[in-house]
Amino acid sequence: MSMQVKLIEAYQMMRLAKRILIIAHLRPDGDALSSVAAISLIAKDLGKDTACYCKDKNQDLFNYLPGFSEIESDWNKLKSEQGVSHNLMEKFDLIIVNDCGSLARTALVEEIKEYKSQGGKIIEFDHHPRIDKYASLEIRYPELSSTSELIYRFIMVNKIKLSRELADCVLTGILTDTGNLLYPSASDDTLKAVAAAMTAGAHYSKIVSYTLKNKDMSVVKMWGIALERLKINRRYQVATSVITRQDIQEILGNDRLDGAAESDLFSGLAGFLSNLAGAKAIVLIYEDANGLIKGSLRSTPNGFMVDKLARALGGGGHERAAGFSFPGHLEKRENHWMIIS
Ligand SMILES: [Mn+2]
DSSP states (O other): OOHHHHHHHHHHHHHHOSEEEEEEOSSOOHHHHHHHHHHHHHHHHTTOEEEEEOTTOOSSTTTTSTTGGGEEOOHHHHHHHTTOSSOGGGGOSEEEEESOSSGGGGTOHHHHHHHHHTTOOEEEEEOSOOSOOOOSEEEEOTTSSOHHHHHHHHHHHTTOOOOHHHHHHHHHHHHHHTTTTTSTTOOHHHHHHHHHHHHTTOOHHHHHHHHHTOOOHHHHHHHHHHHHTOEEETTTTEEEEEEOHHHHHHHHTTOOOOHHHHHHHHHHHHHHHTTOTTOSEEEEEEEOTTSEEEEEEEEOTTOOOOHHHHHHTTOEEOSSEEEEEEEOEEEEOSSSEEEEO
């Protein structure tokens, strides 16, 4: 099924539904919140009852988004708001999951499994690589900068009016996930979506100020380690850095991230490093929780295409952003790091 057909079908499913639950991942970022806000606006315009849920939403970040205060971060509170004491899922005839990557990141694993086993319909909008397959209609495009860019396409394909409020959502999600358009994941199409959002009156300077101040402490510390270990191979003009499992554990402590959240964190970091002058590409290597070495490759603005290198290492991706993974671990030697597989 082409993207266009999927997007049309998703809108049709929304039209046929009566009550829609809209979810994004726990500890939501700007892209997650924006996709929930946008889908909720569109559903309300269709006259649907909606409820929105993101576990552990920060009350200060992105609070200008339309309907922000209606995004509930406490499942039990949502139950009582909806007047349900037992199975809240039963109230809905459609669930829309945004930007999650894995089912675990919804923080509703059992609830969604149960809902699904009873024939409930689920639409998933996402730009993460697939970890779980659970949606009835999976709209997953890892080559897109953000879920919000996918939702912009949903808006265009279905000829929904790009209101100023929707434009704020689209711009917030894209700017969050591309480091304000600095990462190579921002394609020509991403820029077209940004231009459309700005033309529709999105609040650019307010949004940029929010996306700049939204770095949390653990992310900044991780960036610190990566910067300290950054090395450039002069012959190939490739910059590399490594983050070990131990670094990750020390920084995050008990605050464990699942695979999808980790990949967001490291692809953001790789994107940030991709602006490095004097290198043609960057390779960021880290140890994941399952004993895998993961590599994020990015080309710098005048750099070389990194997809071939990723493929040679058993991975894949795109010309400017690619990755690989294989079993192994990192070991420090006198003045370099070795991958032992
Ligand atoms: Mn995202």
